[in-house]
Amino acid sequence: MLHPAAAGQGGRHVTDTPLTTRLASSRWDLASVLTWAVVLIVFTLPICWILVKALQPESLVFSSVISLTDFTLSNFFRAIDQGSLVSYTISTSIIALLTCAVVLPLGLISGYALARFTFIGRGTLLFLFMFSLTIPGLTNLLAVYQVFSFARLINNPLSLVILYSASSLPLSVWLLRAYILSLPSEVEEAALIDGCSRIGILWRIVLPLALPGVGAVAVLTVVSVFHEFIMAQTLVKITGIGVVNQGLWRLQTEYTLDYTGIAAASILVSVVPVLLFVVLQRQFISGMTAGAMKG
Amino acid sequence: MAALVAASGAQRTGQAPRKFDAFPYLLLAPATVLVGSFTVLALLFTGVASLTDWDVSRRVTSFIGLGNYARAFKDAELIGSFFRSATFVLSVTFLSTVIGFLLAVALNRNLPGKGIVRALVIVPWVISELATGVFWMILLQPDAPLGLIFGGPLRSASGAFISLILVETWRSVGFAMVMTLAALQSVDDSLYEAAKVDGAGAWRTTWLITLPLVSPTLLVVSILLMIGNFNLVTLILALTAGGPISATTTTALLMYQKSFQYFQIGYGASLSILMSIVNVVAMGCFILLQRGRGAAT
Numbered sequence: 001m002l003h004p005a006a007a008g009q010g011g012r013h014v015t016d017t018p019l020t021t022r023l024a025s026s027r028w029d030l031a032s033v034l035t036w037a038v039v040l041i042v043f044t045l046p047i048c049w050i051l052v053k054a055l056q057p058e059s060l061v062f063s064s065v066i067s068l069t070d071f072t073l074s075n076f077f078r079a080i081d082q083g084s085l086v087s088y089t090i091s092t093s094i095i096a097l098l099t100c101a102v103v104l105p106l107g108l109i110s111g112y113a114l115a116r117f118t119f120i121g122r123g124t125l126l127f128l129f130m131f132s133l134t135i136p137g138l139t140n141l142l143a144v145y146q147v148f149s150f151a152r153l154i155n156n157p158l159s160l161v162i163l164y165s166a167s168s169l170p171l172s173v174w175l176l177r178a179y180i181l182s183l184p185s186e187v188e189e190a191a192l193i194d195g196c197s198r199i200g201i202l203w204r205i206v207l208p209l210a211l212p213g214v215g216a217v218a219v220l221t222v223v224s225v226f227h228e229f230i231m232a233q234t235l236v237k238i239t240g241i242g243v244v245n246q247g248l249w250r251l252q253t254e255y256t257l258d259y260t261g262i263a264a265a266s267i268l269v270s271v272v273p274v275l276l277f278v279v280l281q282r283q284f285i286s287g288m289t290a291g292a293m294k295g
Numbered sequence: 296m297a298a299l300v301a302a303s304g305a306q307r308t309g310q311a312p313r314k315f316d317a318f319p320y321l322l323l324a325p326a327t328v329l330v331g332s333f334t335v336l337a338l339l340f341t342g343v344a345s346l347t348d349w350d351v352s353r354r355v356t357s358f359i360g361l362g363n364y365a366r367a368f369k370d371a372e373l374i375g376s377f378f379r380s381a382t383f384v385l386s387v388t389f390l391s392t393v394i395g396f397l398l399a400v401a402l403n404r405n406l407p408g409k410g411i412v413r414a415l416v417i418v419p420w421v422i423s424e425l426a427t428g429v430f431w432m433i434l435l436q437p438d439a440p441l442g443l444i445f446g447g448p449l450r451s452a453s454g455a456f457i458s459l460i461l462v463e464t465w466r467s468v469g470f471a472m473v474m475t476l477a478a479l480q481s482v483d484d485s486l487y488e489a490a491k492v493d494g495a496g497a498w499r500t501t502w503l504i505t506l507p508l509v510s511p512t513l514l515v516v517s518i519l520l521m522i523g524n525f526n527l528v529t530l531i532l533a534l535t536a537g538g539p540i541s542a543t544t545t546t547a548l549l550m551y552q553k554s555f556q557y558f559q560i561g562y563g564a565s566l567s568i569l570m571s572i573v574n575v576v577a578m579g580c581f582i583l584l585q586r587g588r589g590a591a592t
Contacts, residue, residue: 027405035401036412042465043415047422050430062438102329110326117319125323130582132334135574136526138547139567140333142554143340166333169326198318227423229529234555245425245529252429252533259433266429270422277421281414284421288470289477 054264061259075264082255083247083265087240089272095160095243096225102165103172103221104214110169111176112206116185133170137163137231145234157242159235164225172217175287179213180206216283223273223284244269338571344564351558363565372541373549373566380525380545383460388520390464392513395471400501402472403479413476417469424466428533431462452542455535459543462534463524471516478512479505511584518581522574546570 053061055071080086114126137144144163145154153159187209191201207214229245236242239250248265255261277284345363349356367373398416402409419427433439435458437447448454482505490500528547531537537544537552544552550570554563 028407029405031401032406035398035406036408039398039412039415043419043468046430046434046465047418049434053433062436062440064440106326106329109322113319113322117316119316119319122319125327128327128331128334131578132330135334135571135578136522138526138528138551139341139571139574140337141551142344142560142563142567143337144333145555146344146560147337147340162329163333166329169330173326223421229423229425230532230551245423248425248429249533252432259436262429263433266426266433270426273421273423274418277417278414285417285473288417288420288473 050263051267053260054267056260058258058260075260076268078258078261079251079265079268082258082261083251084240085244085247085265085268088242088244088247091157091241092226092243095157095164096222098161099164099168099225100218100221102161103168104218106165107169107172107176107217108207108210108214109202110173111178111210112180112202114173114177115180116188129170129173133174137167141231141234144231148235153235155236155238155241157236160228160232160242163231163235164221164228168221168224171220175217175220176210176213179210183209212283215280216287219276219280219283220287223276226269226272244272341564341567341571344561345568347561347564349561349564351560356561359561363562364569366562367565367569373546375541376544376546376549379456379543380547383456383463383545384521384524386460387463387467387524388517390460391467391471391520392517394464394468395516396475396506396509396513398468398472399475399479400505402476404497413472416472419466420469422466424527424529425533427462427466428530431458431465432534449535450539452539455539455542459531459534463527463530466530467520467524471520474512474516475509478509482508514584515581518577518584522577522581525573525577526570 052066054075055073056063056066057070057072057074060070114122148154148159153162183206187205188201191205192198196204226244228243229249232242233246233249236246248262248269251258251262251265346358346360347356348359348362398412402413406412422430432449434441435445435447435449436442437450442448445454448458486504486508487500490504495503525545526547527545528551531543531545531548535543537548546566547570550563550566553559553566
């Protein structure tokens with residue numbers, strides 16, 4: 001949630017500021033040591049534990065002994081093989097790219113129209129996008145499934161591209177509108193006077209200036225595809241086609257007792273989102289907060 | 296929010312445009328059709344389906360009016376799931392918001408290496424819901440170290456339910472923290488300095504200055520977490536699959552099972568509509584809150 005005043009001018013700047021020191025300078029007092037300890041034990045230790053299990057042979061699955069010499073990659077190979085993870089990763093990447101190919105241009109032109117034009121019905125459209133933003137996909141899934149089966153789109157990964165585009169668009173429109181609102185409109189006006197066409201303005205002026213915003217939306221869209229499971233599992237039931245989480249689910253339901261293999265798979269399906277987060281932390285966090293700001 | 300107020304103001308003055316301009320409509324048409332068909336049409340379809348006895352085990356489908364809704368209000372399974380949902384949603388929301396707030400305050404102060412701590416707390420939110428469920432399913436196995444300490448929590452009804460609450464809290468705290476942190480960073484430093492000059496300690500400053508200033512944000516975070524958790528299915532499937540028996544079957548999971556495992560489409564649709572009503576009410580509170588805040592500034 002951003003401060004209202006900041007949100008009006010595209011609040012992304014607020015979250016962009018580094019965590020600057022406020023009153024006191026950083027120091028190791030009892031409270032900081034406790035905070036670090038709690039965070040490490042509660043948030044990091046469980047993940048490290050799963051990572052260790054993924055690297056240990058099956059015989060040590062419930063053991064607390066950790067010995068570097070025992071570490072093996074066999075769980076990962078088994079997980080990749082039994083969960084069809086290579087095929088699922090390729091499929092997920094294609095779906096994510098196609099979804100971006102729909103969401104980024106449509107989000108940009110819609111955000112631009114909502115930011116720069118005054119027209120009848122604008123309030124209604126703003127409401128539609130805000131309304132859709134908070135309606136979770138789950139309650140629509142039944143209708144989507146039935147309509148897609150009439151249209152013979154079940155088991156067709158294109159159905160996921162359509163579905164993910166429709167569910168990512170409201171947030172993308174909202175973010176890009178806020179981003180364009182934060183840009184000065186003088187350049188566009190000058191270009192119009194100089195005889196630049198309106199499409200030309202969009203392509204040559206708005207797009208380059210709004211590129212960081214488009215980038216943040218791209219990150220969010222890709223991560224949301226790598227996060228998705230329930231819609232894909234309902235709509236596409238061909239092994240190896242769909243999203244990575246389906247590979248993990250397959251291992252969990254078919255090789256129930258292979259805990260080390262399942263641990264390896266759960267690490268593998270988390271690699272892309274976590275890498276994107278580590279590399280693009282700033283865009284990620286601004287998307288996370290601005291997505292909820294909606295204003 | 297401020298922008299939204301400005302937008303509705305502009306719309307009012309735009310009631311009589313000098314010349315009709317199709318350009319913005321053309322720009323908005325594709326996105327509107329795509330989004331509109333998924334929200335509006337899906338809602339209509341579900342609404343109509345909820346008035347039928349559509350079921351794959353039945354040969355003929357006919358309209359039965361509000362029969363599904365009458366059945367829903369007498370369905371002990373649904374009522375039980377709704378109480379579980381309410382307990383789950385309120386517990387997760389309360390815990391995540393409080394812990395997220397405390398962590399944000401700690402990070403905003405003088406914590407060394409706060410960038411790293413922030414990232415570590417967000418990681419559970421970055422990992423997918425399914426992977427999170429699988430992580431904890433393994434960690435809480437009766438023979439695993441953590442499972443041994445708590446006596447295999449996923450095997451007992453109350454243990455599984457509490458585990459579910461704590462795992463979802465583990466996942467949501469990062470979100471609450473990031474949102475609160477963004478609000479804290481826009482708080483004027485001079486307020487803290489004034490409090491310090493007046494001799495207020497860290498606890499008093501947090502309680503009397505920080506909390507009131509970020510409480511609107513905390514409310515927004517709470518509503519978003521409520522909507523998210525009320526519709527949560529994937530994590531439950533991975534962690535407990537609704538069991539043991541139905542101890543962790545929330546309304547969302549029950550709706551999913553009725554629609555896609557038992558293919559009672561008509562009944563599942565009526566549950567979807569009932570869930571949508573809860574969602575829309577929560578969202579209405581959210582929008583009112585946002586507008587209220589926008590108007591206040």
